[in-house]
Amino acid sequence: MNEIRVTSADKFDIRDWLRTELMPHFMCPGCGHGIALRALLWACHELGIDKDKLAIVSGIGCSGRTGAYIDANTFHTTHGRPLAFATGLKLARPDLTVIVITGDGDSLAIGGNHLIHACRRNLDITCMMLNNEVYGMTGGQVSPTTSAQRYTTTTPAGNMEPVFDACRLAEGAGASFVGREATLQIPTLKDLLKEAIAHEGFSFVEVISDCTEIFGRKNALGSSPEMVLKQKKVMIPERSDNRIAQPFRPNPFPTGVFVRQERPEYGAAYRQMCERVQKGGKGR
Amino acid sequence: MGSDTERDDVTSVLIVGVGGQGVIMVSKVLATLCQEHGLEVKQSEVHGMAKRGGAVFSHVRFGRHVHSPVIPAGEADVLLALEWAEGLRWLHFLDPENGTFISDVRKIVPPFACRDRGRGVAPQYAKTTPRDVLEKVSVGYALDATGIAAKLGNDRAANTVLLGILSTALSFPEQAWLDVIERFVPPKTREINSAAFLAGREWVKEATVPEGEVLPVPEVDTVLKNVVNRLEITEEWCKGCDICVKFCPERCLALNDAGKVVVKDANACTGCRLCEMLCPDFAIRLHKELPAEVAQ
Ligand code: SF4
Ligand code: SF4
Numbered sequence: 001m002n003e004i005r006v007t008s009a010d011k012f013d014i015r016d017w018l019r020t021e022l023m024p025h026f027m028c029p030g031c032g033h034g035i036a037l038r039a040l041l042w043a044c045h046e047l048g049i050d051k052d053k054l055a056i057v058s059g060i061g062c063s064g065r066t067g068a069y070i071d072a073n074t075f076h077t078t079h080g081r082p083l084a085f086a087t088g089l090k091l092a093r094p095d096l097t098v099i100v101i102t103g104d105g106d107s108l109a110i111g112g113n114h115l116i117h118a119c120r121r122n123l124d125i126t127c128m129m130l131n132n133e134v135y136g137m138t139g140g141q142v143s144p145t146t147s148a149q150r151y152t153t154t155t156p157a158g159n160m161e162p163v164f165d166a167c168r169l170a171e172g173a174g175a176s177f178v179g180r181e182a183t184l185q186i187p188t189l190k191d192l193l194k195e196a197i198a199h200e201g202f203s204f205v206e207v208i209s210d211c212t213e214i215f216g217r218k219n220a221l222g223s224s225p226e227m228v229l230k231q232k233k234v235m236i237p238e239r240s241d242n243r244i245a246q247p248f249r250p251n252p253f254p255t256g257v258f259v260r261q262e263r264p265e266y267g268a269a270y271r272q273m274c275e276r277v278q279k280g281g282k283g284r
Numbered sequence: 285m286g287s288d289t290e291r292d293d294v295t296s297v298l299i300v301g302v303g304g305q306g307v308i309m310v311s312k313v314l315a316t317l318c319q320e321h322g323l324e325v326k327q328s329e330v331h332g333m334a335k336r337g338g339a340v341f342s343h344v345r346f347g348r349h350v351h352s353p354v355i356p357a358g359e360a361d362v363l364l365a366l367e368w369a370e371g372l373r374w375l376h377f378l379d380p381e382n383g384t385f386i387s388d389v390r391k392i393v394p395p396f397a398c399r400d401r402g403r404g405v406a407p408q409y410a411k412t413t414p415r416d417v418l419e420k421v422s423v424g425y426a427l428d429a430t431g432i433a434a435k436l437g438n439d440r441a442a443n444t445v446l447l448g449i450l451s452t453a454l455s456f457p458e459q460a461w462l463d464v465i466e467r468f469v470p471p472k473t474r475e476i477n478s479a480a481f482l483a484g485r486e487w488v489k490e491a492t493v494p495e496g497e498v499l500p501v502p503e504v505d506t507v508l509k510n511v512v513n514r515l516e517i518t519e520e521w522c523k524g525c526d527i528c529v530k531f532c533p534e535r536c537l538a539l540n541d542a543g544k545v546v547v548k549d550a551n552a553c554t555g556c557r558l559c560e561m562l563c564p565d566f567a568i569r570l571h572k573e574l575p576a577e578v579a580q
Contacts, residue, residue, distance in 0.1 A: 002574045004511065009557050014566050023521050024565055030525030034564025186561045212525070225530035228562065 008046055017041040017051070019071050026065060028136075030216075030224025032209030035183040036130055037066045039207075040099070042186075043193035055096045057086040059111060062137050062211070063103030063130040080111025083118040086125050094267050097197065100127045105135045108144040108164050119173035122201045123266040128193065129166060129204065132211040140214040151218045170204040171259050177203035178259040183210070184228050185255070195257065201265050208255075294347035295454070296355040300374045301366030302392050303338050306443035309468055310364065311342035313447060317456055317464045318346040326353035339370060362453050366429075366443055367392050369410045371417075378421060384453045385424040388442055389414060390431075425449055425491055432487065433480050438473065441480035448484020458485070513555040514571045519544050522567040528559035 005011045018041075027033055044054060051072045058067030060079035067074045073096070077085040082100045090098045107115045107129050118125065134152055135141040142152040144164040151158060170178045177199040181189040189207060196203035210216060210227045221227050297314060301307040311327055318325045329342035343355045355377060363378040364386045365371025371387035378385055391409055414426035429445040444465060451461050462478055469477045515536070524543030537559060538548040545567065547553075553570075560568045 002576065004572050004574055006572075009561070010572060013569060015569070018566065023518075024523065024567075027564065029523035029564075030527060031564050034566065035562060038561065038566065184562075223530075224525040225527045228527060228531075 008042075012042050012045045014038055014041055017045065017071055018069055022069055025069050027062060028211075028213035030210065030212035030227070031062070032132060032183040032207075032211075032228070033062055033066050033130055035186055036128070036189070036207045036209055037069065039183070039186050039189040040101075040128060040193055041070065042190045043197060044097075046190070046194055047197060049097050049197075053096055055086075055089060055093070055098045056101060057082045057089065057098065058101040059103070059106040060137075061103040061106050061135065062132070063101055063106060065137075066130070067101045080106055080109070081114060082106070083111060083114040083125070083127060087118060087121070087123055090123055090125055091267055091270065094124075094271070098125045099197065100125060102127060102129050104129065104131045104133065104145040104164075104166070105143045108166055108169070112144075115170070116173040119170050119175035119202055119204065121266040122174065122176050122263050124200055124202070126193070126197045126199075126203045126205070128196075129206050130209045131166065131206050132209045132215060134211050134215040136211045136214050140211075140218060150215070152215070153218075166206045167204070167258055174263075175204045175259060176201035176261040176263045177257070179204075179257040180206040180208065180255045182208040182255065188255075192257065195260075199260070201261075201263055294345050294350050295362075296360045297344045297362045297364065297450070297454075298341065298355055298360040298374060298377050299344065299364045299366075300339070300341040300370040301443075302370060303340050305340070305366040305392075306440070307340045307342050307366060310366075310443050310447055310450075311344050313461070313464050313468050314344050314450070315346070316468070317460060318344075320460070320464070321456065323347060324350045326350045328353040339373070341370075341374065362386065362450060364446055364450050366446060368426075372410050372412055375417070375420075380421070382422055385417060385421040385426075386446060386449045386453070387414075387417075387426050388429040388446060389426050390428065390442075423453070425488065427487060427491070429484070432483050436476055436479050436483060438476050441473070441476050444469070444477045444480035445484040445487070448481040448486075449488055450484075451481070452485060452488045510574055511555065511572050512575065513550075513553040514573055515547050515550065515553060515559075516569040516571060517545055517547065518567045518569075521565045522563075523565050525564065527562050527564065528568060531558050531562055533558065 025034065054072040055075065056067045056070050056072055057075045057077060058064040059077055059082040064076060068076055075085060082102050086098050086100045089096065102111065118127065131145050133143060133146045133150065135143050140152050141154045142159055145166065146152060146159045147163060149158040167178050167180050177196055179192045179196060181192045183189065193205055196205045212224045212227055216227050221230065299307050299311050308329060311329065315325045315327045323346045325344065325346040327342060327344045330340060343353060345353060345355060357377050359379055360377045360383055361379060362384045363371065363374055365374065366388055368387055368389050368391055393409060418424040418426065430439050430442040432445050433439045433441040447465065451458065462481060465477055465481055466474050522544045524539055526539060528545055529537045529539055533556060534552040534554055536547060536549045536553045537545055540546045555570060555572055557570050560570050
């Protein structure tokens with residue numbers, strides 16, 4: 001038998017990108033993070049990124065652990081701080097492709113401060129935020145993105161807090177690329193991540209993922225396949241420009257690219273300034 | 285009667301085909317030409333199926349005054365089909381007494397026709413022959429426009445060959461057609477499109493009632509036809525989440541008593557890769573392979 005590899009999906013074998021000795025990974029059955037991880041690596045594969053030039057920085061939580069399975073330079077940092085570590089790394093090594101994998105709690109609660117300032121600075125980093133609406137690793141506490149009325153260990157009577165819209169937060173804080181996609185739409189998610197990584201400046205991608213075992217069970221959301229399929233019901237995939245074309249379409253979860261802007265990249269601006277200062281000039 | 289007066293004045297051309305063939309290009313050329321001759325034109329279309337090989341149609345109506353952009357069934361003066369089955373599908377729109385039928389006899393089998401059939405089974409397709417159709421219409425042309433265009437060097441100019449035929453059914457001068465076509469095609473293909481247009485006009489002069497059948501459905505690429513889909517399962521990685529089992533459109537997979545995925549029906553696999561892409565544990569890899577004897 002001769003294997004034929006024609007399309008990008010034929011050519012991409014995820015095992016080439018994994019530390020297979022660590023597999024099977026620690027995530028629960030049906031966890032959406034695995035699908036998101038595939039989309040990310042598929043995007044890297046299509047972009048032809050060299051593993052030695054790829055740095056994955058992750059924080060704490062189920063999302064943080066996903067980074068450890070990637071056969072590249074990986075950096076498992078403290079809770080909420082992957083963006084801070086990544087900022088230092090990218091400034092010191094601008095030749096690396098730096099990707100941050102973070103979660104809803106990691107980046108919006110514990111690391112909310114770092115997120116807004118990373119967006120504001122516009123350093124060339126890609127931040128993939130896996131949103132599963134819950135702190136899964138620590139036992140299922142409420143997170144800033146838990147939907148209204150949902151049960152968690154800390155909201156036994158249902159969540160009464162307003163929900164964060166991470167994409168609008170990133171947009172408001174000045175990220176130059178913002179997008180959202182669900183794991184169910186994995187080829188589209190891969191394309192979105194590709195665009196985000198290729199974008200020069202800070203890119204923020206929110207991935208709608210599923211916590212099947214903890215959040216799903218507590219809220220009786222059904223089996224893993226049912227949860228994945230449900231994404232289709234709550235989300236109406238559409239590009240951001242449709243938000244303008246069809247303003248009255250009810251769409252609780254728009255997906256697609258929301259922001260794509262050309263803004264001065266922080267690292268380049270910083271290096272220019274260093275050069276001027278080293279030549280004896282003023283900073284400005 | 286109001287509608288009768290309009291019908292006397294208005295010419296209706298219905299252009300149909302499948303995505304990617306250039307239905308819209310043909311109708312734009314026609315609409316522009318009419319406008320430049322001081323006529324009122326209304327055009328309405330369904331498009332956007334280009335990537336899917338889905339059905340595309342465009343109504344073009346022109347005259348001194350055109351009220352409705354839609355051609356009523358049975359009132360099209362010309363039905364121009366870029367694909368044979370699409371021509372048949374819209375035949376009832378053609379004016380049975382005075383209408384002109386123009387169609388390419390090439391068959392394009394839509395992608396969704398491969399659903400619900402076993403591997404290797406020939407796709408179904410309309411059996412109506414050109415002769416059957418020509419007996420029913422007042423004027424009819426059935427030709428291998430794609431073949432003519434291919435001989436000229438680019439089979440994608442088939443729509444322009446058909447424009448050439450259409451031009452003989454309407455009264456605009458040849459040069460006016462050529463001028464508009466030039467503006468609508470990419471600069472690099474101007475020459476071939478002009479040649480294709482003239483070839484279409486030439487063809488009409490010698491048109492005879494065709495003897496043969498509609499051209500056979502093109503063979504699926506022999507390489508792709510022989511591809512064997514082999515599912516490689518890494519059992520130790522599978523956590524039995526059931527996603528692949530439920531998402532596989534062909535129901536190829538199942539969970540065994542130990543809660544691990546097994547291939548239940550390897551032959552039914554169409555190689556869509558949904559299972560591979562959605563498995564959160566990377567436990568499935570699909571290999572597309574060619575048996576050694578075919579590979580040679
Ligand atoms: S999707 Fe993967 S982990 Fe889930 S049952 Fe299928 S092979 Fe096993
Ligand atoms: S490739 Fe598609 S058809 Fe084949 S087993 Fe996987 S899901 Fe089923």
